[in-house]
Amino acid sequence: MRRRAFWLRDLAGAQYATGVSAVEVSGRTALRTADLVTALVVQWMNRDDLTELTAKYAAFIKSETPWTEQHAKSKSDKIDRLKFAILSIGERIADLTKERDELPENGMTSPDVTPGMDPAAQLTGAITALNLKRADLSAELATLTKA
Secondary structure, three states: OOOOOOOOOOOOOOOOOOOOOOOOOOHHHHHHHHHHHHHHHHHHHOOOOHHHHHHHHHHHHHHOHHHHHHHHHHHHHHHHHHHHHHHHHHHHHHHHHHHHHOOOOOOOOOOOOOOOOOHHHHHHHHHHHHHHHHHHHHHHHHHHHHO
16 A cells, blocks of 8 residues: 655644744654654545545534524624724824814813823824724734635
């Protein structure tokens, strides 16, 4: 019997974010992992009941459709919330920018400004913070809509 090798070098993946980055492994660890995966695949492919197991797996996947639809709906709802938040932040930035640009010369300020501090600097700081928040939300939105 001829053995086929399945090499998995530089492969890292997960269906959902794990919060953990893949790390480089030694060549010896990579070879051991490749040997283990190869042995598992060879055992699986040589099963007498492979056709039956594959059919049962396909039926199982079809039975998961409600969960998949629920996940898609949840993801869609999150995308909508992110878009709304990004739009709202954009509107708030526009309001603060207008307020900063129209600050009166006589020193009167709005409720967005703490007394005794430079109003223009405070409004600029608020605008910068909102821009950073919008960038974070935009990156999250890009990740969700990428796939």
